[in-house]
Amino acid sequence: MAAFRLTVDLVVLTIRAGALNVLLVQRGIPPYQGEWALPGGFVLDDEDLDAAAVRELREETGVTAVGAGHLEQLRTYGAPGRDPRGRVVSVAYLALLPDLPAPTAGSDASGAAWHPLPGPCLAFDHREILRDGVERARAKLEYTSLGAAFCPAEFTIAELRAVYEAVWHTTLDPRNFHRKVTTTDGFVAPTGERRTGVGRPAELFRRGEAEVLHPPIMRPART
Structure with missing residues (x-):
């Protein structure tokens, strides 16, 4: 059986200037x-997958604020021929982060930028991975508090609505959104400020203590 190599790739999403952006190198x-391409690289022999994802992101883009947002495994990609260097299997990650400054290229990346x-x-097959990551993010906004x-640690409902509009690429009714968010148990908590x-x-x-939203906030039907 032919040996294969293992990599990690990251779909890093944020909101910049009112639009959903992806971090590319x-x-x-x-x-x-x-x-x-998406940031990523080969996993070291003695390295955990999560640690490899954080390291590659830091080395290639200078982004270190993963702990300020959300990081999860997306799925595994292993189609033969996806990498001209040989049989390479990639574990992809999805990261959702508050607005960050411009990245700084490093390691084997000659440039890094938000797009x-x-x-x-x-x-590679990074367009497919990006498409899967964006759809995961869009779906998660329906039924989780992600x-x-x-958003920053403290935010207005209008700022949260702008996130939903950017990720879903749609326009939402302000009053209806405010009602849904503030009446969903544990989604948000007032700071008193x-x-x-x-x-x-x-x-x-x-952000409140709830991880799963009951009822979910559904995307508007596509027309």
């Missing part, structure tokens, strides 16, 4: 040198 070495979706053409993972500035001071919330 420009490959500095063959194969696909100069092309854009609004759908983004450029990608190396929408708040895109308000954000002052232009216009009426907006009430601030933090």
Whole structure:
């Protein structure tokens, strides 16, 4: 039986300028040198998969704030021929993070940048991985509280609504969304503070203790 090598790849999503963005690296070495790809790389012999994902993200992009958001395994990709270097199996991860500064390329990446979706053409089978990661994020916003993972520690309902609109690529009714969010047990909790500035001071919330939403907040039907 032919030996195979193991890699990790990361779909890192955030909201920037009101749009859903993915973190991509420009490959500095063959194969696909100069092309854009998801951050990732080979797992070391003595390394846990989660640790490899965090390390590769740090080395290739300088992003270290994974703990401030959400990180989970997405799925495994192992189709023959997906990597011209040989039989390579990849464990993909999905990370949802609050808005971060511009990344810094390192390791074997010659560039790193946030790209609004759908983004450029990608190396390997990374377009498929990205598509799966975005759909996972969209589905999770329906039945879990992970929408708040895109927000800072304290946020307004309008800011949370902007997350849903960016991830779902749609427009939501402000009053209806506010009612659903604030009446769903454990989704958000008021901080007792308000954000002052232009216009009426907006009430601030933090993420509640619930992980699963009852009832779920469903995506609008596609027309």
